[in-house]
Amino acid sequence: MSINQTFFNNRSPLAWWKIASFLLLLFVVLKGFTSPVPRLPILNETIRNLYFHVPMWFGMTAFLLIAFINAIIYLRSTSNKHLHDIHCVEYTNMGLCFGVLGILTGMVWAKATWGAYWTPDPKLNAAAIGMLIYSAYIVLRGSIQDEEQRARVSAVYNIFAFPAFVSLVYILPRLTDSLHPGNGGNPGFNSYDRDREMNLIFYSSGLGFILLGVWITTLRVRLRTLRLKADQVAHASPSSILDSHQ
Amino acid sequence: MADKFREEGKIYVVITVFAIILTGLFVYVFLLDRKIGKFEKEEKN
Numbered sequence: 001m002s003i004n005q006t007f008f009n010n011r012s013p014l015a016w017w018k019i020a021s022f023l024l025l026l027f028v029v030l031k032g033f034t035s036p037v038p039r040l041p042i043l044n045e046t047i048r049n050l051y052f053h054v055p056m057w058f059g060m061t062a063f064l065l066i067a068f069i070n071a072i073i074y075l076r077s078t079s080n081k082h083l084h085d086i087h088c089v090e091y092t093n094m095g096l097c098f099g100v101l102g103i104l105t106g107m108v109w110a111k112a113t114w115g116a117y118w119t120p121d122p123k124l125n126a127a128a129i130g131m132l133i134y135s136a137y138i139v140l141r142g143s144i145q146d147e148e149q150r151a152r153v154s155a156v157y158n159i160f161a162f163p164a165f166v167s168l169v170y171i172l173p174r175l176t177d178s179l180h181p182g183n184g185g186n187p188g189f190n191s192y193d194r195d196r197e198m199n200l201i202f203y204s205s206g207l208g209f210i211l212l213g214v215w216i217t218t219l220r221v222r223l224r225t226l227r228l229k230a231d232q233v234a235h236a237s238p239s240s241i242l243d244s245h246q
Numbered sequence: 247m248a249d250k251f252r253e254e255g256k257i258y259v260v261i262t263v264f265a266i267i268l269t270g271l272f273v274y275v276f277l278l279d280r281k282i283g284k285f286e287k288e289e290k291n
Contacts, residue, residue, distance in 0.1 A: 011286070013279035022272045029264045033248075033257055045247035215275060222282050229289060 010218070018215050024208030028201055035197050042113055049109045050198070055206040056102035057127075059213050060095045061166075064134070067091035068162040071155040082228070085151035088158060089141060090220045092134055094213045099131050114179060123173035123180035130165040137161060 007016045032051045040047060067088045074084035106124070107117045118124060137157055144150035173183035251257045 011279075011283060013276045013283065018276075018279075022268075025268055026265065029268055030261060033261055033264075034252070212275075215279075219275070219278055219282060222286065226282070226285055226289060 011222070017211050021208050021211035021215060024204045025212065028205040028208060031197075032201050032205070035201060037198060038195070046109060046112050049105060051201055051205045053102060053105040053109055054202070055209045056098050056105060057169075058206045059209045060098040060102060061169075062210050063091045063095035063098065063213055063217070064162055064165060067095060067158055071158040074151060074155045075159075082147075082151065083225075085155065086221050086224050086228075087217075088155060090217045090224065092137060092158065093220070094217045096131065096134050096138070098209075098213060099127070099134070103127060103131065119179060121173075121180055122176050122178045123169070123183050126168040126172055130169050133161050133165060 006012050006014050007019075009015060010017075028051055032048055037045060037047050039045070070084045070088040070091065074081055074088060077084060106127075110119065110124075111117045137154060140157055141150055141154045144153060173180060248257060251260070
């Protein structure tokens with residue numbers, strides 16, 4: 001195998017960006033618990049959760065954005081449409097996974113700092129509603145049997161869902177009272193709380209998790225495409241029993 | 247909070263556990279990638 005085939009082919013297990021993902025996250029794990037952090041009141045060392053909780057949300061937003069773009073491309077393209085539909089649904093799946101992890105890591109952090117796993121807070125409720133919106137997307141896909149109609153309807157839903165999600169999670173909590181950092185008049189974690197090294201670990205984690213999510217999503221896309229092809233050969237028809245649940 | 251941990255060198259237990267989980271996860275995804283690659287190659291032929 002040539003260098004080109006190994007490191008620069010996106011389907012290779014050793015593609016450069018896959019290796020980068022591993023190295024970045026390894027760096028975060030090795031440095032994240034030992035590098036010095038400011039000991040702020042109440043937070044103390046839990047500020048290290050910044051390296052994990054926020055990247056989950058960055059990742060979710062990134063994947064939902066990619067799904068949104070794929071949905072638009074699906075509706076606009078005339079050839080090879082199903083590929084974009086597959087990308088749309090798989091990136092949304094990945095976004096949902098990361099969202100669940102974001103909520104869980106947030107709940108643990110909330111218990112340690114605010115004293116409760118959940119509070120009636122605009123940011124938290126907006127995040128939960130955002131998750132429900134995309135869960136409804138999955139339910140929608142499951143309810144339509146015809147492949148093309150399913151792809152079309154869910155693409156339209158996705159295009160409406162994304163701006164709603166962004167407004168709910170990023171805009172609304174900033175307009176009102178919120179306990180969550182960065183919203184409702186609270187300062188976010190800015191240059192007073194984050195020094196150079198924290199920034200390095202933080203952005204490495206964000207990038208590392210996004211690359212990992214992309215890797216897993218591309219694997220799922222490839223698996224789905226293989227399954228589709230196998231079903232086409234087996235049943236001589238485009239729709240498949242295995243795919244009918246989504 | 248975890249300063250006692252660090253003094254006693256136990257922080258490296260935490261880091262090692264995390265590193266093992268991370269590496270295990272990546273090895274799994276890597277093997278999955280290779281398997282899918284093999285299927286794709288078979289499909290092409």
